Amino acid sequence: MVLKSLLNLRKRNSSDDDTKETYKSQPSTRPASYERTLQEEEGSPSDELIKRATRLRQFFAYSASFGYLVSWVFLILILVGNTSDKPVLRNVYFYKLDLADIIPASVPNAQLINSIAQSIGLHDFYQVGLWNFCEGYLSEGITYCSKPETLYWFNPVEVIMSELLSGATVAIPTAIITILSILRITSQIMFGVFLAACVLNFVLIFVSPILPVKSRWWSLPLSIFSFASMILVLAGSIIGTVISFAFKYAAEAQSDINIHADVGTHMFIFMWIATGFTMWSFAVHSGMGCCCASKRDLKSGRRLIKPDGRIIHAG
Numbered sequence: 001m002v003l004k005s006l007l008n009l010r011k012r013n014s015s016d017d018d019t020k021e022t023y024k025s026q027p028s029t030r031p032a033s034y035e036r037t038l039q040e041e042e043g044s045p046s047d048e049l050i051k052r053a054t055r056l057r058q059f060f061a062y063s064a065s066f067g068y069l070v071s072w073v074f075l076i077l078i079l080v081g082n083t084s085d086k087p088v089l090r091n092v093y094f095y096k097l098d099l100a101d102i103i104p105a106s107v108p109n110a111q112l113i114n115s116i117a118q119s120i121g122l123h124d125f126y127q128v129g130l131w132n133f134c135e136g137y138l139s140e141g142i143t144y145c146s147k148p149e150t151l152y153w154f155n156p157v158e159v160i161m162s163e164l165l166s167g168a169t170v171a172i173p174t175a176i177i178t179i180l181s182i183l184r185i186t187s188q189i190m191f192g193v194f195l196a197a198c199v200l201n202f203v204l205i206f207v208s209p210i211l212p213v214k215s216r217w218w219s220l221p222l223s224i225f226s227f228a229s230m231i232l233v234l235a236g237s238i239i240g241t242v243i244s245f246a247f248k249y250a251a252e253a254q255s256d257i258n259i260h261a262d263v264g265t266h267m268f269i270f271m272w273i274a275t276g277f278t279m280w281s282f283a284v285h286s287g288m289g290c291c292c293a294s295k296r297d298l299k300s301g302r303r304l305i306k307p308d309g310r311i312i313h314a315g
Contacts, residue, residue, distance in 0.1 A: 060284050065208040067281035068201045074274040075198040082129025085142040091266045095244040096127040098260035100138055128154040153187035190239040197232035219288045226282040233278045237271040
């Protein structure tokens, strides 16, 4: 009886061992992605750690936004320059025609003739902005500014002739008449690109410090819009500079009459400051497409944060 009980106990233990071996030999039914997901969740960096790790990217994003802000301010000054006789605005113009001494001093009674020219309606100077022109006398300053017009271009022949008394005429240099058609086209193009660049830069001020920090994928569309903004501002600045210097050359090319032309220093500086800051912002957006880890890189595990704070590629 005792022998039989011992034999039954031995069989039971052997059966239990076989069951354990069978259980151990069975592969796990959990998917491989389950444990990988757990590992990713356990190793996911905290929000504070991600914030510190993306600090450099945030700095460049905010610097791009600051570049657009500065550029937008100067674009606004370009747009509103010369629209009225107010401080700062009165000094922002592309070029200025000086007709105060239109008759050269070498001509007998030149001073008297110049006084007569003023009496028949000719002003001492005409200065041109993006929307209109202003005129005035050296002794009084600006006396009148025309109403702002969309796609404005300055036609010196039409303006001067319309202000002279009936029957009075003034000889206009041939060089100026020749470039009037070119001036009209380029002035209207310049008007459009500066206005479009102002709107686009205003939008990029608020978009730049947010989207590129979240993901590097946002840097691609932002780089495209940033490139478009840079081209617009650069094209407007080049056109404005060429028009101003070309008009100055054409006005002063005639030796028989004494016409002077000045390029607007303030407008020239404002245009190229806006261009420089827009180019900087474009360079920043282009660089962020391949440099500096984003929040998405760290959360997805494509880049890892080492204990010493360094960021490395996963794998």
